[in-house]
Amino acid sequence: MARTVMVVDDESSIIESLEGILSDEGFEIVSVDSGTSALEKIGEVMPDLVLLDIWMPGMDGIDTLVEIKKIYPNLQVVMMSGHGSIETAVKATKLGAYDFIEKPLSLEKLLLSVNNALDYYRLEEEIGLLREKEENRYNLSGHSKAISEIKEQIRVVAPTNAWVLISGENGTGKEIVAHSIHRLSRRSHKPIVEVNCAAIPEDLIESELFGHEKGAFTGASTMRKGKFDLAHEGTIFLDEIGDMSLKAQSKTLRILEEQKFERVGGSRTIEVDVRVLAATNKDLEAEIQKGNFREDLYFRLNVIPIRVPSLRERVEDIHELVDEFLKEFSLSTNMESKTISEKGIHILQKYNWPGNVRELKNLVERLTIMIPHKVIRASDIPPPFNRSPDIRKGFESILAHKSLKKARGEFERIYIEGKLREFNGNISQTAEAMGVERSNLHKKIKAYGLDGFRNQ
The missing domain is CATH 1.10.8.60 (Helicase, Ruva Protein; domain 3)
Incomplete structure (x- = not known):
């Protein structure tokens, strides 16, 4: 699809010249002779780029640029002038113009500026889409009471610098909670650096977290920044903190307390400003009792506890x-x-x-x-997702009945429900598998209130 360029100039000879040059390069051209007309036309054609003359009667190019940027801040504008000065070029650039080219127009410079501006516009669009995709990726979905309470906790704690310990079972969305806190914090313009504590070998923990200097060990051919260095003024997310070895916990505690460290093989002390978020699927208090987790590290991390519901x-x-x-x-x-x-x-x-x-x-x-x-x-829906936990638990409840008649009735209800699920509510197949008449099965389904499992 051809990219659209709008040409705004009060000189018909300039318009004709630009139309010819840009059309030959495969662009679609829309031309107007005033700033007012440009503002009216932009909304209709939505150009990818505007070539805008500065000196025009009525609304000049600078005023037109200001209005364009108010309404369409991402639209790229290249200014043109036959009476240009450094002062005018600087002013136009400060107001949002991508480039400034002088008349008479150089064909080579014109095409270079146009193509660069369009490439920049395309990159901005892609970055916007990626940013939107990233935000959606870490969106905490749901409106249940349990998830609404989590969202409210995030809203309250995010603007602060408080450290947060996020707990919950595997797959509940602890990472999403961490990213939501960072996105709503004052540090959102800085990075959130993730550390998978379970994946770092014990002998590499210092290098991974603090970085290393060139020549610090065999294979260290260049200086490398650590995770804490990379998270400076942002957020560090210590995922699966409960799986860290005691040795690694000890080293991590030191930097968490002091917020300063030396790279491996270095002597210079580096100070950092990071907010710490940690997550675990383990009961850390139980791990402390077993001797698997440091109590002092737990208290340091557990400033604001957030439990993500299953x-x-x-x-x-x-x-x-x-x-x-x-x-x-x-x-x-x-x-x-x-x-x-x-x-x-x-x-x-x-x-x-x-x-x-x-x-x-x-x-x-x-x-x-x-x-x-x-x-x-x-x-x-395939097994095991189509099996109700009520059926599995139901057999335990049968033993609780003192009456054989009641126990038999309970078993029959559970048995019929299980068969209906097995055959996806098909009455004929269920009756055949059970060795009973369809009419008899219908009566049983009605008697036990199992109509919801029947597929007519």
Whole structure:
């Protein structure tokens, strides 16, 4: 698709010349003869670049530039003038112009400026899209009471410099909470540096966290900054802090307390200003009792504790999460957008989700790829996700009945529910597998209140 360039100049000869040059280069040209006309036309054609003359009657180029930047701050503008001066060029640049070229126009310089400005515009668009994608990636989804409380905690703690210890099961979204805190903090313009504490070998912990000088050890051919150095004035996120060795914990505690260190092989003390966020899937108090975690490090990190709820505690968010994942995978795979039936959601809400949101996301990706039809039905959901925890627990409750009659009735209800799930609510297949008549099965389903599992 051809890029559109708007030419704004009150001299018809300049317009004709630029139209010819730029058209030959494959650009689509829109021409106007005044600043007022340019402002009216920009909204209609949405050009990728504006070539704007400075000296024009009525609204001059500088005033036009100011108005363009107010309405379209990312639109690139190249100023042109036959009476240019360094002062005018500096003023235009300060007001947001990408470049300033003098008349008579040099063909080579004109095309260089136009192409560079368009490349810059394209890069800004890509950066904007990447930033938006990154923000969406770390978006904490859901409106349940449990997740709303977490969002409120994040809102309160983020603007401060307080250290935060984030706990929760694997797959609950601890990393998302950390990034949300950083994004809403005063340090958001600086980096958040992640450290996977479980993945760093004990003998490399100092080099990884503090960096090393050239020649500090065999293979250290250049100086390398450590994680704390890279996070200066930003945030460092110590993920899986509970998996750190005691030796590594000791070294980490020192820098957390002093916020200064020496690189491996160096003698110069380096001071840093970092905010610390840490996350763990372990019960650190229990780990302290076992002798696996330092109590002083725990107290240093645990200034603001945030516990991320498991998916079992926020099943009402499952529908919203599934819809979000379906849209995400549809966009990333260029596949037709899918939806899920209410019965399908009902089955997912009954599952225990030991892998939490990560497990749900993996299942949705699998269903998006493997299910050929547009609507994901209850019958499309594979084991073990289509098995209710109530069934597994139900057999334990049978033993609690003192009456054989009540125990038999409870067993029959659980058995029929399990078979209905096995055959995705198909009455004929369920009756055949159970060795009973359809009419008899219908009566049992009605008697035990299992209509919700029946697929008519």
